Amino acid sequence: MTFYKIAEGVFVVIGGSFPKCNTVVIIADEVVVIDPGCSVEDLRGFLMAQDLDLRKIDTVILSHIHPDHITHTMRLNRLSGCRIAANEITAPLFNEKEEMKKFLGFHKGNPVRKLWEQLVNERMYGAFDEGRVDEVLKKGDTFGLGDITLKTLHTPGHLPDHMCIEIVEPNIIFASDLDLTEFGPYYGHPNSSIRDFKMSIKKVQHGEYDGLISGHLRDPLIVDYKTRLAAYARQIRIREDLVLSAILEGANTMPEITANPIIYPSLTNPVFLQFETWMIEHHVSSLIDRGLVEEDKGKIKEI
Numbered sequence: 001m002t003f004y005k006i007a008e009g010v011f012v013v014i015g016g017s018f019p020k021c022n023t024v025v026i027i028a029d030e031v032v033v034i035d036p037g038c039s040v041e042d043l044r045g046f047l048m049a050q051d052l053d054l055r056k057i058d059t060v061i062l063s064h065i066h067p068d069h070i071t072h073t074m075r076l077n078r079l080s081g082c083r084i085a086a087n088e089i090t091a092p093l094f095n096e097k098e099e100m101k102k103f104l105g106f107h108k109g110n111p112v113r114k115l116w117e118q119l120v121n122e123r124m125y126g127a128f129d130e131g132r133v134d135e136v137l138k139k140g141d142t143f144g145l146g147d148i149t150l151k152t153l154h155t156p157g158h159l160p161d162h163m164c165i166e167i168v169e170p171n172i173i174f175a176s177d178l179d180l181t182e183f184g185p186y187y188g189h190p191n192s193s194i195r196d197f198k199m200s201i202k203k204v205q206h207g208e209y210d211g212l213i214s215g216h217l218r219d220p221l222i223v224d225y226k227t228r229l230a231a232y233a234r235q236i237r238i239r240e241d242l243v244l245s246a247i248l249e250g251a252n253t254m255p256e257i258t259a260n261p262i263i264y265p266s267l268t269n270p271v272f273l274q275f276e277t278w279m280i281e282h283h284v285s286s287l288i289d290r291g292l293v294e295e296d297k298g299k300i301k302e303i
Contacts (some may be wrong), residue, residue, distance in 0.1 A: 001042040002070035007170040009148055012213055012220045013038045013046045017181070021068045023175050025166070029146035030058035033082075033166055034174060035215065036072040037124075055080045061150070062086040064162040065093045065100055067120045067127035069215070074129035079175040083134040087152060089161035105190045105278065112270045119271055142168075155204065159195025160188060164204065177216040178204055181230050181297045184235035187282055188275035190196070194223075194236060194282050197275040201233045208279060239263060243283040244292060252299045254280060
């Protein structure tokens with residue numbers, strides 16, 4: 001079990017990379033858990049080190065609906081009776097798991113839906129548990145926790161419901177899946193948006209924070225986040241250049257483009273091929289919008 005003390009009353013229990021995530025714990029007038037995707041035993045161990053236990057959790061806040069970020073929510077709710085808080089887009093998806101699946105592109109007609117459900121159940125067990133959000137958050141809503149204040153910041157692109165959490169005191173932002181990992185920005189669903197992702201990166205860059213907490217890095221606190229976010233955003237253009245190069249070299253359909261993986265280094269699972277395909281589709285749409293390629297009768301070609 002690894003955790004970091006970010007400031008007085010602000011901690012991060014490390015979950016690390018997908019299918020887990022880093023979990024922020026606030027210990028103030030309430031015990032608040034943000035994105036309970038770390039190992040539940042690690043969270044238990046951390047709380048025990050603070051003379052607390054899982055039953056003392058007052059509130060769980062969800063940054064967005066991805067399974068790795070909501071994994072243990074209902075387990076913690078059953079143990080502690082904690083309230084669950086999520087934004088206006090996330091809340092109805094959490095309340096209706098079939099709507100969540102459709103939102104993420106895995107409607108009943110998707111040929112890899114069962115494999116994705118299996119992946120979630122095996123590696124993020126609990127994410128599909130039925131439950132309801134108790135408090136719906138609007139953009140800019142605040143939580144007063146004594147000496148610590150939390151504020152929501154809507155940052156779509158990764159998903160339409162993605163939000164960051166500003167920890168006003170001590171002036172830190174939990175950026176969730178604006179995570180600054182080597183993998184780079186993830187926009188692997190039909191309703192993800194490269195344009196919105198870029199705008200959200202700029203929104204966070206323009207904030208004057210003393211640091212950024214990543215949702216997936218094992219060393220989670222980033223002080224030079226403005227520089228790191230600029231490099232993070234550049235990966236989008238690098239990928240787009242690679243997609244354009246593949247088209248110029250004769251790849252005219254999605255299967256031809258994804259035959260040589262651009263985003264995932266090794267496509268050993270049909271679910272990850274689906275993620276790769278959705279991301280490449282966003283890049284092709286971007287190239288069409290930029291007037292660099294066109295699609296005619298199912299064929300993608302240079303203009």
